[in-house]
Each structure stands twice: as structure tokens, then as C-alpha cells.
Amino acid sequence: MLDLIIEGGIVVTANDRFLCDIGVKDGKIVEMAVNLDKEAKEVVDATGKLVLPGALDVHTHMAMPFGGTIVADSYLSGTRAAACGGVTTIFDYPVQRKGGTIMDLINSKKAVLEKEACVDWASHCIITDFNDGQILEEMEEAVKEGITSYKCFMVYKKAGMMVDDGMFATLLLRAKELGALVNVHAENSDMIDYFEAKFKREGKLSPWYHYLARQEFVEAEADKRALHWCKHLDAPLYIVHMADKEGLEACIEGKKEGVPIYIETCPQYLEFTCDVYKREDGRNFVCSPPIKGEESRQALWEAIKKNQVDVVATDHCPFQSYEKDWGIDDFTKIPNGCAGVENIYPYMLDAANSGKITFSQAVALCSTNPARIFGCDKKGAVRVGNDADIVIYDRDKDFTISVNNMHSDYDHTIWEGKKLHGYPVKTFLRGQLVYDNGDFVGKPGMGRFVKRVPRS
The missing domain is CATH 3.20.20.140 (Metal-dependent hydrolases)
Structure with missing residues (x-):
């Protein structure tokens, strides 16, 4: 059984975009297919939204x-x-x-x-x-x-x-x-x-x-x-x-x-x-x-x-x-x-x-x-074998940046009042939900050190 399926979304890569479901297990993307017919502990509906690499x-x-x-x-x-x-x-x-x-x-x-x-x-x-x-x-x-x-x-x-x-x-x-x-x-x-x-x-x-x-x-x-x-x-x-x-x-x-x-x-x-x-x-x-x-x-x-x-x-x-x-x-x-x-x-x-x-x-x-x-060989793309670092993006969501809706510890931002059309609605870190529609839902200590590979 898969841990997570993100279904119905439009996957965007550095070269392409296509309709595709994504199957995640143990923090990795393990399957990608249209209408992925598998059982999963959790299914997230991304219909009409873009599915991007973190x-x-x-x-x-x-x-x-x-x-x-x-x-x-x-x-x-x-x-x-x-x-x-x-x-x-x-x-x-x-x-x-x-x-x-x-x-x-x-x-x-x-x-x-x-x-x-x-x-x-x-x-x-x-x-x-x-x-x-x-x-x-x-x-x-x-x-x-x-x-x-x-x-x-x-x-x-x-x-x-x-x-x-x-x-x-x-x-x-x-x-x-x-x-x-x-x-x-x-x-x-x-x-x-x-x-x-x-x-x-x-x-x-x-x-x-x-x-x-x-x-x-x-x-x-x-x-x-x-x-x-x-x-x-x-x-x-x-x-x-x-x-x-x-x-x-x-x-x-x-x-x-x-x-x-x-x-x-x-x-x-x-x-x-x-x-x-x-x-x-x-x-x-x-x-x-x-x-x-x-x-x-x-x-x-x-x-x-x-x-x-x-x-x-x-x-x-x-x-x-x-x-x-x-x-x-x-x-x-x-x-x-x-x-x-x-x-x-x-x-x-x-x-x-x-x-x-x-x-x-x-x-x-x-x-x-x-x-x-920078040699992060399991990051940077939604593809089988990579870490399931995934962002679901709503192209129709309007958002205005303010210090009051940011999640840092500073008391002002140069981006105050900037209006954006389209905004991320979910972020997954290695298949774990860490951001959900305005709220941080992860935990400190979830992050891991990325050991990078040298240049050939």
C-alpha cells in the first residue's frame, strides 16, 4: 500500500507539463501514471491544480x-x-x-x-x-x-x-x-x-x-x-x-x-x-x-x-x-x-x-x-526515485503578502502589500504535509541534511 497518492493534478517539470497521479512511499516518489489504480493511506485531490517540485x-x-x-x-x-x-x-x-x-x-x-x-x-x-x-x-x-x-x-x-x-x-x-x-x-x-x-x-x-x-x-x-x-x-x-x-x-x-x-x-x-x-x-x-x-x-x-x-x-x-x-x-x-x-x-x-x-x-x-x-540528485523534479518534495499550486488563489500572514520572526517585510495571483496551497516534504492552506503543519526537526554529490 502506498503512503500517499496525489491525484488529478497537472505535473510541471522544467521541460513539460502533463496530467498525472503521483504515488509516494517511504518519502519517495515510487509511481507516476494517469489514473493510478492503487490503494493508499491518504489520497489528495489536486484536480485543476499544478503539481510542482519543492x-x-x-x-x-x-x-x-x-x-x-x-x-x-x-x-x-x-x-x-x-x-x-x-x-x-x-x-x-x-x-x-x-x-x-x-x-x-x-x-x-x-x-x-x-x-x-x-x-x-x-x-x-x-x-x-x-x-x-x-x-x-x-x-x-x-x-x-x-x-x-x-x-x-x-x-x-x-x-x-x-x-x-x-x-x-x-x-x-x-x-x-x-x-x-x-x-x-x-x-x-x-x-x-x-x-x-x-x-x-x-x-x-x-x-x-x-x-x-x-x-x-x-x-x-x-x-x-x-x-x-x-x-x-x-x-x-x-x-x-x-x-x-x-x-x-x-x-x-x-x-x-x-x-x-x-x-x-x-x-x-x-x-x-x-x-x-x-x-x-x-x-x-x-x-x-x-x-x-x-x-x-x-x-x-x-x-x-x-x-x-x-x-x-x-x-x-x-x-x-x-x-x-x-x-x-x-x-x-x-x-x-x-x-x-x-x-x-x-x-x-x-x-x-x-x-x-x-x-x-x-x-x-x-x-x-x-x-x-549543487548536486542534490534526489531533489528538483517530480519524478520516480526522487524525494517526494511536492507543492500543489492553485492558479486561481489570490494572495496579498503582509508581515501578518508570513511565518518568519521578523516584524516587517519589503514585500508588504504585494499582490499575487496564484499561490501554493500544500507543501509536502518527503511525502509529509508541512504546509496546508496558510498554516504550517509540520514540526521542527523534520528536516534532514542533504549530502550532495561532487561534480563529475
Whole structure:
């Protein structure tokens, strides 16, 4: 007997859509057929609705110390919110510091996640120091344990987190050797430091100057530099939160030349422009890289429509409004980050529902591509053998985002008042119902660590 049958729904893949019933047993999809004639402990009627793979948000920061505080979402609240937005796997970004090891860091986070996680999880690891080569040696063990991606910053020099070009190149080559992947935050740190100091001397301290200190060309230079090393070292690279047109176009040209580069962007760069920093609540939108101009926003959407962007993820990193207010008179004191993990899949599916992109493109960007790129071989698609991470989506359900109907622990959201046509109504994690029509019905600790496979 099957544990669950989802019947009558329209299954959407990255390439197709078709009417199909889905049979689940022991957390896996075991059968798919029209009019599946089997007994099951539970049958869910999805007639007229879309049946989608759960999303993978491969860029989140939960419970992370930053800017003198800690991110508003714990692993519990952040993964609870994820489940309620149709995200069934999150990727965390723990930060390795001088003297710290990869596995000690990952295992310390794992101990908390095993108690709190409401969805499955994986970890990238941010490398800030090689510890006299020990980290480069340890990477081999870490990859065997399923930690197959690493991040480095081309920014945050003053905070001791930036890698120079030599470290960046070394990490790229070591990752290539091990079948791992490097993620990079690309902005020019020296230019940011220059502009911030200049604006502070001039008394220009509103959130608008956060944008001007990190405007398009500041990001584009670093995008191009990262692309340069990726190309000439022939080492795969994943650029996180792409926000500017110039850097985007350079990376797209690199792709056409066969450079092994992947492009991620985020919903905030698709929805808003830098004009938000002129608003009275502009500090709430402060994130890095900052939201850019309309030309960049349009370029990102055009690239998505042409399948030139690989992944949409969130950079989920929310803070409380009173913490954002620390920078009310000085933009450099504003904790950087915005919410998004509960909004990403509904937002991209709304774009599909309106005809801006196809539903298959939304599934590819939010689920299938990230699963493939980061080695989650049992995630990212509704198919036999995969984990039964499934979202049922009602194309006719209207929904207005408000802090009052989200499931995080923050007290405001940049998405307040955003109207969506179509919304997830059920989320299953490995066949277990975790979200049901507005309510979280799962339990902390349901999530499991995703051991990823190295790149071949």
C-alpha cells in the first residue's frame, strides 16, 4: 500500500507539463501514471491544480551574526517560512573564520538544524582564511561528506572576510580538482570603501548613498574580474545575487563562449529599483549588492526569459525594523539584508501565471537548476526515485503578502502589500504535509541534511 497518492493534478517539470497521479512511499516518489489504480493511506485531490517540485532556496542566511546583531530568523522560523512558501530545501552559508575548520563549523550548525529545521538543508561554507593551507587539505574530506560548494567574498575587507585574487584563484582551482563549486559575492571592496568614506565626509548618509557607494559599475568590475579568472583557469564558478546589467551581459557572453559560469539573481532585483532608497523606509531595503536601476531590472528579466540566468534564490537575511533604524542617520550602520524565503516561489510562479515566463521556467529557476548545479540528485523534479518534495499550486488563489500572514520572526517585510495571483496551497516534504492552506503543519526537526554529490 502506498503512503500517499496525489491525484488529478497537472505535473510541471522544467521541460513539460502533463496530467498525472503521483504515488509516494517511504518519502519517495515510487509511481507516476494517469489514473493510478492503487490503494493508499491518504489520497489528495489536486484536480485543476499544478503539481510542482519543492523549491530549493540555495542562498539563505539564518541565525547569522551580522552588523552587531543576529539575523531575525532562526533556523526554526526561517525553515518554517520556507515550507509555507513551497521551499523544501534551504542552503545555509556558515562563515569559516581564521583558526576554524570546515567540518567543525558545519557540524556545529548541524547540531542546531537537526533540532530546528522544518525542511531539508544543505550548507555552502564561506571561506575567509586558508589557515596555512589546512582548509585546502580539509576540503577533500568535506566534499566526501557532501559539502560540495564554497563561497568567497570580494568585499568586506575591513571585516576580515574578503579574499584577494590569489586566494580566489587558489580556491577555484582546488574546488575544480575536487569536483566542488565556488560561489562568489562580486563587488569591488576598495571602491565601496572609497565612496563610503567620501559620502561620510560630505555628510551624505541617507540610504540613497548606500546605493551610490555600490552602484552598477562597482559590481560590474568585480563580476568581470571573477569571470576573467573563471575563464582563464577553466574552473566552474557560481556568481551569487547578480544585480547589474553590465556584469550580467559580460557573464552571458562568457556562457556563449563556453565559460563554466552560473548566474544567480534574487527577487528583490526583479521587483524593485534603486528608487526604494529614496523612500522614507528606504533603510529596510538596504542589502548588498543594493537594488539597482530600472535598466538593470529589465535586463535581468530579459535574461530570465531567454534562459540565460540559471537560478533565482533569495539571499534571505532579514533584520528587525528597530535594527534597521540604527542607520537612520548613517547608512553604513544599517544591517544589510531583506526577507524572501517565503516569497520566492510564489513570486516566480505569479510571473508564470501572468505569462511573463512559463511555469516550466519558474520550476527550472527555483528547483531543477539549483538541484542539478549543487548536486542534490534526489531533489528538483517530480519524478520516480526522487524525494517526494511536492507543492500543489492553485492558479486561481489570490494572495496579498503582509508581515501578518508570513511565518518568519521578523516584524516587517519589503514585500508588504504585494499582490499575487496564484499561490501554493500544500507543501509536502518527503511525502509529509508541512504546509496546508496558510498554516504550517509540520514540526521542527523534520528536516534532514542533504549530502550532495561532487561534480563529475
